[in-house]
Amino acid sequence: MTILSRQTTQEESELGIPLSKVCYIIIKAREFDAKDVQTDPDPGSNPSDDRDISVLEEHEDDPAEEELRSLIDALSVDEQVDLVALAWLGREEYPDDWTEVRAIAAEEHNERTAAYLCGNPLLADHLADGLSALDLNCGDFEAAHL
Template sequence: MDIALDKVCALIRQARQFDVKEGETDPDSGSNPTDDRSFDVLETNAGDPVEGEIRAFVDGLNVDERANLVALVWVGRGDYDKDEWDEAVALAKERTDTPTSDYLLGIPNLPDLLDEGLGAFDLSCVDEDGGAGV
């Protein structure tokens, strides 16, 4: 892979924060965070800082790293296996219809697919001391 494991793990952590959010459920509630115990933090809204962080992170990667992320998702999803890695990366580089950040954010269960893709290469975001890195 032409992307550092720590970068993939950082994206998985960010994507897990984004993945737990749901659509706006009560746009005109009129309540404040003190009254509703800040439940609105789990709602997706325009200008969501987590989404912005993910976009900035992915857009800041070079072409090879972005292609590796897409290929890793495809391996995690079962579209390719690790023996077809070079083919998946090549196809990911040819994919120009949508910016990579848009493409990745549109994939349900992105963090799980990235994690599964890493697993195909016997890699993990769990640190060596037994703590969860993600």
């Protein structure tokens, strides 16, 4: 095992959420964030006729948002706290110290974590930046799953 692998394992153990879960949530957040505003609320056409272009637009019953919310809701409290702390760390609005930002996130935790995080239009970027601040990334996970 190389020194880099040991460092990553040690830093990853600071997280109460597996890196693979964070990476999967980042991918789902990118799918959700990539949506464009709805241009035609009632197109009246067949999806096969319009090349399914409406899938790229925001809708009230957006399956990408529903999946992202259900993923976050299904996390344990510790995992939700870590996810919020990572987003805050990536937003650079809180201290760079993981222990301190995680303690603040734990103190602020409530039952609206999914709604709060899904309301962040840069969630994927903030989570990725938070991981980067901990010298972690999703490169291997993305290569294996995309």
